[in-house]
Amino acid sequence: MSQVRLLVGTRKGGFVLTADGRRKDWTVSGPHFGGWEIYHMKGSPADPNRIYASQSSGWFGQVVQRSNDGGQTWAPVGNQFVYEGATRPHKWYDDTPHPWEFKRVWHLEPSARDPDDVYAGVEDAAIFRSQDGGQSWKELPGLRSHGTADGWHPGAGGMCLHSIVLDGRRIYTAISAAGCFRSDDGGASWKPINRGLHSQYIPDPDAEVGHCVHHIALHPARPNTLFMQKHWDVMRSDDAGDHWTEVSGNLPTDFGFVIDVHAHEPETIYVVPIKSDSEHYPPEGRLRVYRSRSGGNEWEALSRGLPQQHCYVDVLRDAMSVDRLEPCGVYFGTTGGQVYASADAGDTWTAVAHSLPGVLSVEAQTLP
Amino acid sequence: MVQVILPAHLRTLAGVSGDVWLELAPPVTAAAILDAVETRFPPLLGTIRDAQSRKRRPFVRFYACEEDLSNDDPDAPLPAAVAEGREPFWIIGAIAGG
Numbered sequence: 132m133s134q135v136r137l138l139v140g141t142r143k144g145g146f147v148l149t150a151d152g153r154r155k156d157w158t159v160s161g162p163h164f165g166g167w168e169i170y171h172m173k174g175s176p177a178d179p180n181r182i183y184a185s186q187s188s189g190w191f192g193q194v195v196q197r198s199n200d201g202g203q204t205w206a207p208v209g210n211q212f213v214y215e216g217a218t219r220p221h222k223w224y225d226d227t228p229h230p231w232e233f234k235r236v237w238h239l240e241p242s243a244r245d246p247d248d249v250y251a252g253v254e255d256a257a258i259f260r261s262q263d264g265g266q267s268w269k270e271l272p273g274l275r276s277h278g279t280a281d282g283w284h285p286g287a288g289g290m291c292l293h294s295i296v297l298d299g300r301r302i303y304t305a306i307s308a309a310g311c312f313r314s315d316d317g318g319a320s321w322k323p324i325n326r327g328l329h330s331q332y333i334p335d336p337d338a339e340v341g342h343c344v345h346h347i348a349l350h351p352a353r354p355n356t357l358f359m360q361k362h363w364d365v366m367r368s369d370d371a372g373d374h375w376t377e378v379s380g381n382l383p384t385d386f387g388f389v390i391d392v393h394a395h396e397p398e399t400i401y402v403v404p405i406k407s408d409s410e411h412y413p414p415e416g417r418l419r420v421y422r423s424r425s426g427g428n429e430w431e432a433l434s435r436g437l438p439q440q441h442c443y444v445d446v447l448r449d450a451m452s453v454d455r456l457e458p459c460g461v462y463f464g465t466t467g468g469q470v471y472a473s474a475d476a477g478d479t480w481t482a483v484a485h486s487l488p489g490v491l492s493v494e495a496q497t498l499p
Numbered sequence: 500m501v502q503v504i505l506p507a508h509l510r511t512l513a514g515v516s517g518d519v520w521l522e523l524a525p526p527v528t529a530a531a532i533l534d535a536v537e538t539r540f541p542p543l544l545g546t547i548r549d550a551q552s553r554k555r556r557p558f559v560r561f562y563a564c565e566e567d568l569s570n571d572d573p574d575a576p577l578p579a580a581v582a583e584g585r586e587p588f589w590i591i592g593a594i595a596g597g
Contacts, residue, residue, distance in 0.1 A: 166508060190558040190592040191508060191546040207512060207542035211550055 134498040135454045136201065137472075138182060139464055140169035143488035145184055147202040150483075154460055154474040157483040163205060164196065168235075171449055171492045172202075175241035175249075179496050183249055183265060185236035193235050195251075197265050208265035212236070212253055215272035219281040221255065221290065231255045231275070238449060240295040252292035256283065256306040258318065271318035274304065279323060279340045283309040286343050286362075293448055294347045298354045303372065308343035311359070313372050324372030328361060345388045346448040350397035358400050358427070360390040360448075365402055367427050378427020383414050389451035393476060394459040398426040401453075401461060401477060403446040411466075412443035420463070422477050436480035437471065444469070449492035456497060464490025501527055502587040503536060509547070509590070513540035518587065527582035529561055530573040536590075547590060562589040 137148040137157075144162025163169075167186045175181040180201040186194040193212065196205045212233045220228035234254040242248035247264040257275045259268040274280075274292075283290060286307030294305035300317040303324075310325040328342045335341075343362035350356065359366040359375065363386050366375040379385035384404045393399035402421050406414045413419060418437040421430040444467035454460035461473045468487040471480045503519040510516065521535045530553070537544045548555045553573070555561070560569040563581045580586035 188508065190506075190556065191512075192556060193545070194512065194542065210542075210545050213551065 133456055135456065135460060136174070136179075136496040136498055137452070137462055137470065137483075138172035138174065138184075138202065138492075138494040138496065139470055139484070139487065139490060140172050140184070140449075140492035141464075141468070141488035141490050142168055145169040145172050145186075145202075146484070146487060148470065148483060150472075152456055154454075154456070154472060155481075157472070159484055160202070162488075163202070164194075167194070169491065170235060171238050171494075173239050173241060173494045174201075174496045175246040176243045177241070178246040179498055181241070181246040181264075183239040183241060185239055185251075187235040193233070195236065195239075195265050209261065209267050212251070212257075212259055212268050213270070214257060214275065215270040216276070218272075218275055221281060221283045221285075224285060226284075228281075231257070233257075234289060237291045237293045238295055240297060242297060250295050250297070250302075252295050252304060254289045254291035255285075256290045256292040256309065258292055258295065258302075258304055260318065271314075273314070273319050274312060274321045277312070277321050277323075279309070282340060284341065294344070296347060296349050296357075298349070298351075301354070301371070303347060303349070303357065305344040305347050305359075307345070308362075309340045310342040310344050311347060311357075311372055324368070325375070326373065327368070327375030327377075328366065329364070329377075330362065332362070346390050348390050348392050348400070350392040353397040356397065356426075358390050358392060360387050360402055362386065362408060365390065365427060378423070380423070380428035380430055382421055382430050387446075388448040389446050389463060391451045391453055391461070393461075394453045394455045395457065396424070396459075399424045399476070400426065401451065402430075403451070403463065405445060411445040416440055416442050418442040418444065418465075420461070420473075420477055420480075433473075433477045433480070435478065436473075436482075447491055449494075450490050452493045452495040454495040454497045460495065462493050462495050464493045466490065500584045501532060501581060502584055503532060504587045504589045505536075506590060506592040508592065509543055512542050512546065514542075515540070520584075523582075525582065526576040528574050528576055529568065529571070529588070532577075532588055533573070558593040560589075560591040560593050562591055563587070 133152040139146040144165040146161035172184040182198040184196040223229035238252040240250045251259040296303040302314045420433040444465035451463040466489040470484040
């Protein structure tokens with residue numbers, strides 16, 4: 132029978148949750164790297180037992196861990212992220228020039244075909260690649276040397292490259308608060324893809340860059356269709372990001388962090404609306420996932436099994452994932468330390484972990 | 500032999516359970532200790548000081564002989580008691596954040 136493995140990064144360690152294909156009874160292992168922030172853990176599509184984890188601390192900096200046995204044992208690999216060459220400073224919060232400084236790895240994205248090939252999105256925003264299983268890292272400098280980069284500002288969480296979507300030689304990234312970028316040549320050159328985004332919190336609401344994109348998602352069967360949860364607004368593009376249209380529709384609020392796509396239905400998408408940028412919790416204290424089966428605009432609330440009173444948690448940008456079983460499983464974690472699972476595409480939910488540290492990321496792996 | 504006491508998180512990362520003893524040629528300096536620690540435990544590279552600039556990470560401190568040596572010249576000789584192994588060289592994760 133198939134299995135599902137959830138890789139859960141939290142403020143105080145990493146956890147691995149496993150269940151069989153029924154997805155009812157879950158085993159929790161961890162914390163791995165207890166006391167460290169685990170921003171992201173992700174397994175290789177080419178070898179699911181190869182898992183990478185970003186481990187960091189305000190005291191001791193960045194460590195990258197690698198497992199070759201599905202998260203049972205780990206070993207540190209390379210942690211040197213050295214920016215390539217000289218680049219003009221970016222903008223600081225007060226508009227003054229600020230040098231690029233590496234702070235942490237926000238996101239790790241293993242490639243589809245080679246377990247040793249993995250990309251890292253880092254703060255201050257840049258993309259790195261390792262082709263030796265994480266032992267050494269090399270920047271793809273075309274992104275950070277883009278002509279707009281000296282005008283990029285950090286978002287409230289820092290100037291982080293938090294989303295990486297791989298589609299062959301095409302790579303999508305998203306940066307807070309610069310926006311989305313696409314490379315069609317394996318990361319050598321990049322172009323901003325933010326046309327159609329409208330952000331009233333920046334001087335030119337329709338600027339080429341400067342948008343606070345929170346997360347992007349893509350279904351492999353529709354490689355030109357991207358979905359985005361922006362600071363405010365849920366967006367979609369059907370031309371690989373060249374143009375975006377808003378699909379917030381009837382959402383109670385279109386602020387939020389996560390967005391994901393059903394594994395088998397490319398027009399079924401999920402978000403978790405959050406009240407506002409100054410009140411990071413669900414509207415009315417009711418935790419609800421919203422699902423659209425039409426690629427946006429028409430949304431239904433999914434609340435069965437989720438707390439419907441006095442709930443004031445947040446769901447952060449990398450903290451939702453789907454499995455590939457039938458029916459599709461959907462998972463998300465909260466800043467309150469709960470991990471919720473749905474084995475029926477979101478119709479009903481169960482808390483499969485109740486009291487973990489605040490969840491930073493959730494990745495689902497579907498195992499044979 | 501020089502005795503080095505690592506903070507708990509770095510002991511775990513290095514895979515050691517107790518204090519670390521290092522054989523160092525004189526002069527024994529903070530930089531020489533850190534060089535030896537990083538050579539013996541490669542996962543600690545970059546966790547105590549920046550790997551490129553070799554500058555101490557802001558929330559890491561160095562204590563010895565009841566003195567805070569964090570801001571001393573890393574190439575200055577350490578007290579004889581440290582060099583002779585009578586007093587440990589402490590690498591501390593600073594108390595910060597409440």
